[in-house]
Amino acid sequence: MVPLKSLAEAVGATYHWDVKKKQITLQKWAEPLVLKERSRKNQQQLTFEVVSEEVYIPLRDVSLDLGYTLEKTNTQIQIQPPIHGKLKEQIYEGDLVAAREALIRINRSSVHPYIEPHRPNTELLSSVYMFPQGEALRYFTVNGDVLSLVEVKDGFPIVTYQGYVGAPFDKEFTMEYDPLGRFLENKAKNQWGTYxxxxxxxxxxxxxxxGDSSTTFYGRITTDKKEELLGTTGDPITGLPANTKQIMKTFKLPWESRTDAQQVME
Structure with missing residues (x-):
């Protein structure tokens, strides 16, 4: 158990102690954590204790619920976000290839409950990642019929924008739609966050x-919303060039250089 105020300040969270309801609301992202006084009825509920008029909360449980991990040494316990240490240097300062690959591998946290995606009744698997040219600290991804923007903030990959890009989003899901086109035209439905x-x-x-019978397409979408296919890997597709040298199998264009590198400050 650690002081509430100290932990909140350490992770940049806000809190409110409701004396009448006997509960504490701790908020780092949009979804708050609620802690109540210890009760025998609900052993799973996050709890707090008051000692000499100071509020104490469980360090491990609260930290994990906020998305942090704990690292213990002989003299201290460190509360770490998902992006820290060498990984932080790689994502913030590394070249585009290493930074992009590292960011994609991390499980995403969200400042908002995920919009529920609709999926087709098929074994077809697909994934979409789109990085702004020269950048590695934010990317777009499509999950089912939901497009999300993921950005690195405070050591976390955070979802800051979402919207339905299926057509039509409120009826049976089909594969006959252009999710990127709907997003670029600002026609996504049920959007939250700033476009x-x-x-x-x-x-x-x-x-x-x-499974193994898959194809990966590499290319770019220009500022005037035109698609340029630059290469493919995997099974050849009739009519498409297999020029993998252009993108060098690294999710980076030959002429591309990083523009959003930041010096890591611990």
């Missing part, structure tokens, strides 16, 4: 297929 302005090309990696 991001796209003032530079988007470098994309689109994989589709069944």
């Amino acid at each position: 991001p302005k796209i003032n530079k090309p988007l470098i994309y990696e689109f994989t589709t297929g069944w």
Whole structure:
């Protein structure tokens, strides 16, 4: 158990102690954590205790619920976000290839409950990642018929924008739609967050297929919303060039250099 005020200040969270309801609301992201006084009825509920008029909360449980991990040494316990240490240096300061790959591998946290995606009744698997040209600290991804913008904030990959990009989003899901087109035209439904302005090309990696029989397409979307296919890997598709040298199998264009690198400050 650690002092509430100290932990909140350490992770940049706010809190409110409701004396009448006998509960504490701790908020780092949009979804708050509620802690109540210890009760025998609900052993699973996050609890707090008051000692000499100071509030104490469980360090481990609260930290994990906020998305942090704990690292213990002989003299201290460190509360770490998902992006820290060497990984932080790689994502903030590394080259585009290493930074983009590292960011995609991290499980995403969200400042808002995820919009429930609709999925087709098929074994077809697909994934979409799109980075603004020269950037590695934010990317767009499509999950079912939901497009999300993920950005690095405070050591976390945070979802800051979402919207339905299926057509039609409120009826049976089909594969006959253009999710990127609907987003670029600002026609996504049920949007939350601020619609991001796209003032530079988007470098994309689109994989589709069944298991080992899949194809990955690399290319970019220009600022005037035109698609440029630059290469493919995997099973050859009739009519498409297999020029993988252009993108060098690294999710980076040959002429592309990083523009959003930041010096890591611990």
